[in-house]
Amino acid sequence: MSLLRLGVSLQPRWPLDDGTAVLRAARHAEDLGFDHVAVGNRLLDSGFGLDTDPLVLLSAVAGATRRLRLLTSVLVAPYYPALVLANQAATLDVVSGGRLVLGVGTGWNPDEFDAVGVPLRERGARTDDHLAAAWALWRQRPADFEGPFTTVRAARLGVPPVTPGGPPVWVGGHSDVALRRALRFGDGWYGSGADATEVTGVRRRLRELAADTADADRLTLASAAFLTPPGIPSEVPSPGRALGGAAPSAASVADDLGRLAEAGLTAATLWLPVAADHLEKAMEWIAAEVMPQLA
Template sequence: MPLLRLGVSLQPRWPIEDGTAVLRAASNAEQLGFDHVAVGNRLLDSGFGLDTDPLVLLSAVAGVTTRLRLLTSVLVAPYYPALVLANQAATLDVVSGGRLFLGIGTGWNPDEFEAVGVPSRERGARTDDHLAAAKALWTTRPADFEGPFTRLRAAHLGVPPVTHGGPPVWVGGHSDAALRRALRFGDGWYGTGADAADIADVQRRLRELATDDERVERLTLASAAFLTPPGIPAAVPSPGEPLGGVSPTATRVADALGELSEAGLTVCTLWLPVAAEHVEKAMEWIASEVMPQLA
C-alpha cells in the first residue's frame, strides 16, 4: 500500500477561557505521529467549530511544534489582498521552517463576502489573480504583476519564503474550475469527503483538462475525511459519509483509508466532529488502533 500521510483538523470549538488547549492538542498530534494539523478559514461564527484566522493560529502551532506540517484547510483567497496573502504566507513559511502547505479555496459564504466588501461573483477571478500575484512575489525580486485586481511595480516582498518558489499551494474544490486552477497554480489538489471513486474521477478529469500529463502526475492528491471514533460522542453531525461508516472499527477505518491510498490519495486530513475535550482521546485511538494497520 502506498504511504498515506494522516493529519487531523483542529476544528472543534475550543474553550475561549483556555486558549492554549488547541496548542496542546497540536503538540500531542505531533507526539502521536500525525503528519499535519489543519485549520479552516471562517470570519463569522459558523456554529461548527473553531472560527479563527488559519495563518494566525498555525503560526502559534508552529511555535509549539518542530516537525508537524501546517495546512490551511482551506484559506479563502479572495478575503485577503494579494500582497497581504503573499506576505503572511511567506512569514509563516519562514517561522515554521518551511512546514506550511497553503490550501486555497474561492469561498462560498455570502455573509462573509458582504462583510469584507468583496462581491462573491468575483471570487474565482480574485482567487486566480491573488495566486498569480503571490507566485510572482515569492519567485521574483523585484516583482512586476498586472492583473484585474492586483498591480505590482518593482515590488520586493517584505519577507521572501524559505521554501523555493513559496509554500506549496493545494487548490480545493471539485468543480472543473477548481481543477483547472490546481493545474495552473497548484502543487496539489485538496478535496472534501472524497471516496476512492471520487479520487479516481478527479484524476481522470485532471488528465482531460490538462495539456501535459506530467503536470497531473506532479500534483499531490489530498482530501479531508470525516471520522467519529467508537465510544466518543459526536458534537455535531458529520458533514459527509464517515470513514468506517456509522459504527466504525479500527479495521473498517484502516480499510477505507487503504482504498483511498490505492486510488491515489497521498494525504488525508481527519475531520473529527467531536467536542474539544474528546479530541485528544480521538487522536490517541487513531494513533494506537488505526495507524499501525497502515504501516
C-alpha cells in the same frame, strides 16, 4: 498500498478561557505521529467549531511544535488582498521552517463576502488573481504583476519564503474550474470527503484537462475526511461521508483509508466532529488502532 499521511483538523470549539488548549492538542498530535494539523478559515461564527484566522493560529502552532506540517484547510483566497496573502504566507513559511501547506479555496459564505466587501460573484476571478500575484511575489525579486485586481511594479516582498518558489499550494474544489486552477497554480488538489471512486475520477479528469499528463501527475492528491471514533460522541453532525461507515471500527476505517491510498490519495486530514475535551482521546485511538494498519 502507497503511503498515506494522516493529519488532524484542529476544529473543535476550544474553551475561550484556555487559549493554549489548541496548542497542547497540536503538540499531542505531533507526539502521536500525525503528519499535519489543519485549521479552517471562518470570519463569522459557523457553529461548527474553531472560527479563527488560519495563518494566525498556525503561527502559534508553529512555535509550539517542531515537525508537524501546517495546513490551511482551506484559506479563502478572495478574503485577503494578494500582497497581504503572499506576505503572511511567506512569513509563516519562514517562522515554521518551511512547514506551511497553503490549502486555498474560493469560499462560499455570502455573509462573510458581504462583511469584507468582496462581491461573491468575483470569488473565482479574485482567487486566480491572488494566486498568480503571490506566485510572482514569491519567485521574483523584484516582481512585476498586473491582473484584474492586483498590480505591483518592481515589488520586493517584505519577507521572501524559505521554501523555494513559496509554500506548496493545494487548491480545493471538485469542479473543472477548480481542477484547472490546481493545474495552473497548485502543487496539489484538496478535496472534501472524497471516496476512492472520486479520487480516481479526479486523477482522470486532471489528466484530461492538462496539456501534458506529466503536469497532472505531479500534483499531490489530498482530502479532508470525516471520522467519529467509536465510543466518542459527536458534537456536531458530520458534514460529509463518514470514514468506516455509520458504525466505524479500526478495521473499517483502515480499509477505507487503504482504498483512498490505492486510488492515489497521499494525504488525508481527519475532521473529527467531537467536543474539544474528547479530541485527544480520538487522536489516541487513531494512532493506536488505525495508523499501525496503514504502515
